[in-house]
Amino acid sequence: xxxxxxxxLNHDKADGVEFFRGDDLDTRPHFHRCIELLYITGxxxxxxxxxxxxxxxxxxxxxxxxxxxxxxxPAPSYANFVLIIGQxxxxxxxGIFQNRTLPxxxxxxxxxxxxxxxxxxxxxxxxxxxxxxxxxIDIIVGSLLDHYERVPATPTPNIAVIxxxxxxxxxxxREPISLDSISSVFGYNKYYFSRLFNTYIGESLNAxxxxxxxxxxxxxxxxxxxxxxxxxxxxxxFNSMTTFYRNFSKYYxxxxxxxxxxx
Numbered sequence: 001x002x003x004x005x006x007x008x009l010n011h012d013k014a015d016g017v018e019f020f021r022g023d024d025l026d027t028r029p030h031f032h033r034c035i036e037l038l039y040i041t042g043x044x045x046x047x048x049x050x051x052x053x054x055x056x057x058x059x060x061x062x063x064x065x066x067x068x069x070x071x072x073x074p075a076p077s078y079a080n081f082v083l084i085i086g087q088x089x090x091x092x093x094x095g096i097f098q099n100r101t102l103p104x105x106x107x108x109x110x111x112x113x114x115x116x117x118x119x120x121x122x123x124x125x126x127x128x129x130x131x132x133x134x135x136x137i138d139i140i141v142g143s144l145l146d147h148y149e150r151v152p153a154t155p156t157p158n159i160a161v162i163x164x165x166x167x168x169x170x171x172x173x174r175e176p177i178s179l180d181s182i183s184s185v186f187g188y189n190k191y192y193f194s195r196l197f198n199t200y201i202g203e204s205l206n207a208x209x210x211x212x213x214x215x216x217x218x219x220x221x222x223x224x225x226x227x228x229x230x231x232x233x234x235x236x237x238f239n240s241m242t243t244f245y246r247n248f249s250k251y252y253x254x255x256x257x258x259x260x261x262x263x
Contacts, residue, residue, distance in 0.1 A: 043078035059109035
C-alpha cells in the first residue's frame with residue numbers, strides 16, 4: 001500500500017517499555033508519542049524520520065523523537081534491538097527533549113558499542129522489575145545525551161487533535177465520514193482542520209480514510225476462505241464498487257482476488 005503514516009495507538013496505550021529484536025522489519029511510515037531507539041547489531045537498514053533519510057549500519061543507532069514519523073527498509077538485511085520508551089518511563093527526561101533532542105542518526109560506532117552491554121542486559125531481563133529496566137534506560141539515554149550534541153526538536157502543536165482524529169477514523173471507517181462531519185466532531189472549522197490533517201499526515205482526509213478502509217478490507221478478506229468482495233466493500237464504508245476499485249488500484253497492482261490470497 002501507499003505509505004501514508006499511521007498512528008500506533010498500541011504503543012501509547014502500553015505506556016511502558018517495549019524491547020525486542022526487530023530483524024529485517026520493513027515498516028511503513030508511522031508515529032507514536034513514545035521515544036524509540038534502534039540499535040543495529042548487524043547489516044544495514046534505510047531509515048527515514050520525518051524528512052530526513054539515512055542508512056544505519058552495525059553499531060549505529062536510530063533515535064526517534066516523540067511523534068516523529070519514521071519508516072524502515074532493509075538494505076538488504078539487518079538485525080537490531082528495538083527500544084520503545086513510553087511516557088511512564090521517559091518522565092525523567094521528557095523535559096530535556098521538549099525544545100532540543102538527539103539527532104536521528106547516532107553514528108559514532110565506537111561510542112555506541114559502549115552501550116551495547118545495556119541493550120543486551122535488557123534483552124536477557126525482559127521480565128525484570130520496572131526499576132531495573134528504568135536503570136538501564138536512564139544509563140542509555142543519559143549517556144547519549146552526554147555524548148551527542150542535541151538539535152532543535154520539531155514542534156508538534158495540535159498533535160493530540162490529530163491522534164484523536166486518527167483514532168476516530170479507526171473506530172468509524174465503516175460509516176460515512178466527511179470533512180464536515182469529522183471537523184464538527186472536534187469543533188474545528190473544516191478548512192483549518194483539513195490543513196492541519198494534511199500537515200501531519202501528508203495526504204487529504206478522504207484519501208487517508210479510504211486507505212484505512214482498503215487496508216482493513218484486505219486484512220479481513222485474508223481471514224476468509226471465500227471472501228465476498230461486494231459484501232466486504234460496502235461493509236467497510238465504500239459507497240460504490242467504482243469508488244473501491246479506484247482507491248484499491250492506488251495501493252495494489254494486482255486484482256483483489258490475488259491480493260486476498262497473500263497471507
